[in-house]
Amino acid sequence: MRVYVPLPLSGLAAAHRADEIGPGPLTAYAVTPGLREWYVSDDIEELEYAALNRAASASLRLIAGHPDAARRRVVVAVDVPDGAAVADPDHGLDASSLGEVRIDSAVALAKAAAVHIDADEAEKDVTAAAAALGAADLGDDDAQFTVDGADDHELLWFGVQEIPNLIG
Numbered sequence: 001m002r003v004y005v006p007l008p009l010s011g012l013a014a015a016h017r018a019d020e021i022g023p024g025p026l027t028a029y030a031v032t033p034g035l036r037e038w039y040v041s042d043d044i045e046e047l048e049y050a051a052l053n054r055a056a057s058a059s060l061r062l063i064a065g066h067p068d069a070a071r072r073r074v075v076v077a078v079d080v081p082d083g084a085a086v087a088d089p090d091h092g093l094d095a096s097s098l099g100e101v102r103i104d105s106a107v108a109l110a111k112a113a114a115v116h117i118d119a120d121e122a123e124k125d126v127t128a129a130a131a132a133l134g135a136a137d138l139g140d141d142d143a144q145f146t147v148d149g150a151d152d153h154e155l156l157w158f159g160v161q162e163i164p165n166l167i168g
Contacts, residue, residue: 002048002113003028003078003085003101004055008062009070009117013167015109021076022106028078029055032087035099052077052116054099056155060147064130071127072118075155078111109160116155117166125149 005021005028015021029035031047039050052075059073085101118126129150135143158166 001030001080001082001085003030003080003103004048004052004116005076005078005103005107006055006057006059006062007074007076008059008066009072009074009167010066011062012074012076012115012117012163015076016163016167018106019109020106021078021109021112024103024105026103026107027058028085028101028103029058029099030085030087030101032099032101034087034097038098051099052155053151056116056151058100060126060129060150061133063126064133071123071130072120073122073126073150073155074118075116077113077116078107079113080107080111109163112160115158115160115163115166117158118153119156122150122153125153 005026007015007021029051031044031051035050035054036047039047041047055075056073059075063069063071063073080103085103087101088097129147132143132146136147
């Protein structure tokens with residue numbers, strides 16, 4: 001099963017040093033029944049893209065919680081055994097947790113298929129989005145517009161072997 005693990009850039013560096021993403025439990029995003037129902041598509045690539053975007057939003061939240069973190073969203077695509085990633089059935093209708101799964105233990109970085117990360121040009125918008133996240137959560141439409149601005153930037157795809165250059 002493909003899951004998308006949100007991290008700050010410092011989390012990617014720590015995973016590289018430890019050769020694993022962890023410790024568990026980890027929050028990740030995947031194509032869950034709730035995500036399928038919300039997205040209303042049978043195209044697995046579209047559904048995986050939706051899960052990736054959910055993870056990118058979660059990465060933004062991690063960045064917002066750490067003022068000294070680099071302002072680039074990071075998502076690691078990892079393949080885990082079926083059943084290793086479990087969705088909470090109580091959150092099935094909660095829009096904020098669509099696609100969210102839990103993995104109980106650390107995941108070897110060797111299981112990673114790719115790393116998705118913001119380009120340098122996104123840093124200004126990601127910085128503004130991280131600063132506006134709290135106000136957006138409280139219903140401020142202008143702040144939500146700023147947060148949505150980070151989504152205008154597509155995450156770039158990198159092979160796992162490129163992690164040393166990304167964390168450089």
